[in-house]
Amino acid sequence: MDILKAIRKRRSARGYLDKTIPEQVLGRVLEAARLAPTAANKQPFKLVLVTDKRTKSKLVEVSKNQRFIAEAPIVIVGCAFPEESYQNIGGTHTSEEIDISIVFDHLMLQAAEEGLGTCWIGAFDEQQVKAILNISSNVRVVGLTPLGYPSEKEFKPGKHLNRKPLREIVLYEKYKETT
Numbered sequence: 001m002d003i004l005k006a007i008r009k010r011r012s013a014r015g016y017l018d019k020t021i022p023e024q025v026l027g028r029v030l031e032a033a034r035l036a037p038t039a040a041n042k043q044p045f046k047l048v049l050v051t052d053k054r055t056k057s058k059l060v061e062v063s064k065n066q067r068f069i070a071e072a073p074i075v076i077v078g079c080a081f082p083e084e085s086y087q088n089i090g091g092t093h094t095s096e097e098i099d100i101s102i103v104f105d106h107l108m109l110q111a112a113e114e115g116l117g118t119c120w121i122g123a124f125d126e127q128q129v130k131a132i133l134n135i136s137s138n139v140r141v142v143g144l145t146p147l148g149y150p151s152e153k154e155f156k157p158g159k160h161l162n163r164k165p166l167r168e169i170v171l172y173e174k175y176k177e178t179t
């Protein structure tokens with residue numbers, strides 16, 4: 001088991017090959033999503049898998065025209081249920097956005113392990129995505145991701161691991177402002 005290897009391998013893929021994902025591979029990616037933890041194990045989410053070309057094109061249009069999304073054989077739309085989620089995160093928040101974010105992360109790491117690419121898509125119009133997919137008003141669309149074999153287009157090796165050093169993000173014992 002080498003989780004860090006998959007974490008280092010994952011990156012946002014913004015170009016995809018026209019190549020089918022074998023059923024068993026897709027099954028493992030979805031199994032990773034299914035096993036994600038959610039607050040109080042409420043599992044307040046569903047994943048819509050879109051493969052239809054016309055529907056994918058419509059999703060592109062309402063996602064700032066990010067064309068690479070439709071290149072992938074599957075677009076996964078993360079739907080979350082505020083009413084079914086845990087209601088008291090930190091005394092103020094419902095859990096559905098956190099829950100489905102963890103689901104997406106599980107899915108994306110297993111995808112990386114399988115040699116597949118993904119890319120969190122947050123730049124989309126929620127109401128329009130809901131209209132395209134017949135999603136009811138009490139459901140939130142939190143994120144989308146294409147899923148497919150990545151082409152190397154627009155990929156600069158190493159750049160995706162450009163992160164703040166630990167000393168800038170980890171504090172010990174008490175919070176303090178750092179420069």
Ligand SMILES: Cc1cc2nc3c(=O)[nH]c(=O)nc-3n(C[C@H](O)[C@H](O)[C@H](O)COP(=O)(O)O)c2cc1C
Pocket residue numbers: 010011012013014066119120121122123124160161
């Ligand atoms: C919540 C969220 C929303 C994002 N939305 C988009 C998006 O709409 N389009 C896009 O190309 N990348 C999007 N990204 C990808 C980030 O730009 C990317 O994860 C970040 O630059 C780090 O690069 P890496 O994923 O290759 O490690 C999003 C990422 C997150 C976590």
